[in-house]
Amino acid sequence: MRMNSIILGLSAGLLSSTAFAGDVRVMWYSDGVEGEVIQDLLNRFMKDNPDINVILDNVAYKVVQEQLPVELEAGRGPDIARVTNIKELADHWLDLTPVVADPAYWQTNFGDQFDWMRPDGSKIIPGFMTQITLTGGFVNKTLFEQAGVPIPADTATWDEWVDAAGKVQQSQQLNAAFAIDRSGHRISAANISYGANYIGADRLPAPIDAGTKAFAEKLVNWVADGRMNKEIWVSASGTTYRAGADDFINGQIAYYYSGSWQVANLASKIGKNFDWVATGSPCGTAACTGMPGGAALVAVKYTKNAAEVGKVMDFLGREDIMREFTERTLFLPAHKGVFAGKIDYKTDDENVKASLEAFLKASGKIAPNAAALPAWKWGTPVYGALVTRISQVMAGELKLDEAFVRIDEDIKAQVAEASK
Amino acid sequence: MADVRNGIATRAGAIILAPVGWLANVFDAPLRMLQRRTGSNGMAVFFLAPNMLVFGIFVLFPLVINILYSMTGGGALFLGDRTFVGADQYGRLFSCGSYLDPKSCTEDLFWIAVWNTLAFVVLQVAMMVAVALVTALVLNRELRARSFWRAVFFFPVLLSPVVVGLIWRWILQRQGLLNLMVFEAGGTPVNWLVERNWAFAATIMVSVWAHVGFYALILLAGLQAIPKDLYEAAEMDGTRPMRVFWRITLPLLAPNLLVVLVLTLIRAVQIFDEVYVLTGGGPGTSTLFLTQYIYEVGFASMLRNPGLASAASILMGAVLVVLTLIQLSIARRNEQRGKMR
Structure with missing residues (x-):
């Protein structure tokens, strides 16, 4: 029993x-x-x-x-x-x-x-x-309207977007004009828009090229001149992820580059505080692509x-x-x-509906180099190295040229380690 | 009345201890038989065995595994699937033009973390011991609501390090409480967590705030163990308070101070959680400490490198062993000096 x-x-x-x-x-x-x-x-x-x-x-x-x-x-x-x-x-x-x-x-x-x-x-x-998901920008329409600055067109470049957001920053006395999430994935969209290609002929990571270098230099300059929110990228080390969503939600930046997964989050937290909309991805010299x-x-x-x-x-x-x-x-x-x-x-x-429409529209403009990345197994070490080293440049610890050398070395070391 | 209370207490004690007595009787015979067979040494082994087993499983075994990991490379997670690389991971960590210049090192982030940790240990330990001592001295005085103040200083110790990190992040961030106060006072707000020196200072200040209550408590216990008659004698002799502090309080508090020093030192080398939440190692790498480096290399990045992380953790462990041996040696010397006196 x-x-x-x-x-x-x-x-x-x-x-x-x-x-x-x-x-x-x-x-x-x-x-x-x-x-x-x-x-x-x-x-x-x-x-x-x-x-x-x-x-x-x-x-x-x-x-x-x-x-x-x-x-x-x-x-x-x-x-x-x-x-x-x-x-x-x-x-x-x-x-x-x-x-x-x-x-x-x-x-x-x-x-x-x-x-x-x-x-x-x-x-x-x-x-x-x-x-x-697709990376893309969000604009605070109310801040643009208050500043009397027209929202850039679909074909506007990164420079034009940052200039426009900078005018809003000046007019509305914002701490920063815009923010990009602290993520290698996010800036890769912009890098590719400037012609970057991460995948070598042997399917291994290629050394970082002029496209990546061009956008990295812009990014560092935008932090230095106070237009990009310094906190997001500089206030952490390594590959730590930091989103800029809170600054956008609180109306402290005019433009925010993140992705479609933020739509529900922004909708629930912004509510009726201001009008906002998704805008797809700004253009570079080679494309106007987001990262899928x-x-x-x-x-x-x-x-x-x-x-x-x-x-x-x-x-x-x-x-x-x-x-x-x-x-x-x-x-x-x-x-x-x-x-x-x-x-x-x-x-x-209505902000949500318009934003989702914008993302659906932008999904038709994905550049081949960006479309290839989700199916490429070495994307993660590239993203990690980009974030780690570019942040160090923004914090004044490295020069851009040193960072580019380090990025290539970091990626090479990780690939070698994973291939043992 | 007192007799009645004592009688009740005795009876209550007898009731509570009755099962213990019963258990002792049950085990008495087999334990005596075991002692006859194994002798006193065998009994010592018998009683220590459970503790050693737990120690072996949870400390020694992981240590051995960690050493083995540090000699492997590759992307596989399980030891058996990994490639033996000998001392390559250590070689990578030590591959430097000059150890004083992290930029000349292959693993520059490791050496940045080493130097940051060293700076943190020196500054934080000094500050922690000083603040803990002052706090203990103040709390040892006849204050009004002394118990309340003791609780106030001890309360942060009870908080989770993540909570501590978050609270201070909210206070120190650009639009945090501190900047609000600075602004209201007519000052210019500072980006405390984005400016290198301020962020580093913040990590020290926050860790002192979070742990000082614990160390102050150790020192307070030491202060209360100092015989009062020594102070009375000094007072009768008209000794100045500072001289009393240097000649009576500090020497007699030395054993407790040593414990505090060593515990603070070990904890400072291991600093991670609250700093990780507070600054994430930034700005740049200015608050990147060794444990965060190990965590990021071993766990956080998608392409983990457990071999390199293990090698770094073994080196950090070696430093901690050296620190502990120094502490033991000093403690023993103090003990012998005390006996000679």
Whole structure:
């Protein structure tokens, strides 16, 4: 009797922590409301498929970035995960081809981004992008109007944008004219607009070129003359990420360069305080491009429930479900059918609607060099080296020429280390 | 009345300790048998074994793993999958034209972090010991609401380092509380966390603020252990207060001061959390300290380099071992000197 009680007790303990056959565990992080939306969609799925229990683990983004790779290396992890470091972890994704109902549907609607998620040369179906992101600018329309400065046109260059924002800064006595997130990914859009190409003929990082150097020099000068917010880039070291969103939200800068994922954040925090709109990416001498990217929902190859994972992925990848997800989360769609059709974003905020329209429009102007980067495995060391060394120049610790040498050395060292 | 209270206390103690007595009786026979078989030394090993096991699993084993990692390279995470590179990672860290000029080093950020940490240790330890001593001396006096003031100084110790970092970030940032006060007072606001010297000073000030209560408490305990009759004798002799401090308080407080000094030193070398939240190592790299360098190389960057991070952490560990040995040696010498007296 006592033994039975112990076994029962142990079983109860195990039940509460272990996934059953038929369980599908999803690791998910949220920037906005997408956690609630996906839970709602999954509840609907479970209602129609009572034999499959989907457990949504809402975790912090840092968990996905720092803990998930360790779990995957150990041959464990969730069955499905929402990740942004898709290419670096590509060896761990499950090929969904044998478990989804119609691989051709997947190929047609998500195929353009499969190379972002799978190892070079692979032909697997690893998952789908929950949303596409695109870097781009946001302008505080109210500040521009108050300053009597016209908002630059779609074809305006970075210099023209900074000059215009600088006039607003002077007129409205702002601390800075504009800010760019402290991120190598963000400035890469501008670098490429000035002709930069990171990918060498051997698919390894090429030495940084005139395009990157041209924009880096501009960036440093804009910090020095007080037009770019010094705090964002100078107040941290290494690859630490800093966003400039708070300064924009508080009306302290006229122009902010970040990306489409900020739309929901800006909408909720700015409210009716001022009018704002997204503007796409400023032009350089070579292009007017933003940097594409996004988050993917991928299946993990260590799953013991591949068939169930296939059913969940089939459901979430359905056009009507993707459309609903896109409209409720205010994301840019990755699904080709959704992108081609009419998207009725669920918001009354005109700033949001106009901004999402602007991003959709800008997504048609992505330069080939930028479009190639999400599927390139060495993007991260390049971004990291750019941020670390350019910040040091802004802080007065390095000269630009020294920084360029260091950037190349840092990238070379990281590639050599990773190739051992 | 006192007898009644004592009687109740005795009975309560007996009730509380009854299970302990019962347990002692249960284990008495087997322990005696074990002692007969293994002798006194064997019993010592028996009692120390659980502690050593925990120490081995959580300290020695990770240390050995860390040393092994420092001799490997490559992008793989698990030791078995990594390439053995011998002392290459150490070679990379020490590859310098001049150690005084980080720009001449292959791993310039490591040497920037080393020099920043050294400067931080020297300044922060000096300030921490001085402020802790002054605080303890003040709190040892007959103040009104003394317990309240002791709690006030100790309260920051209870806060999480992340909370400490965030609070001070909000105070020191460009539009923070401090600049508001400066502005209201007619001054020009300063970008405290973006100007190199101010940011470095802020890291020292914040870490002193956060931990001084703990060290002051250690010194306060030392002050209260100094026999009062020494002060009374000095007073009767008409000794000046400063002379009392130098000749009685400071010498008798020396063992506690030494503990504070060593603990502060070790903690200063390990500084990370509150500074990481407060300045993120910036502006530029002016508050980049060794632990943050190790964290960034080993964990934060997408292409992690656990080999290099482990090598740097082993070097930092070696410095800490040296500091601890110096402390032990001084403590032993003081002890022997005390016995001779």
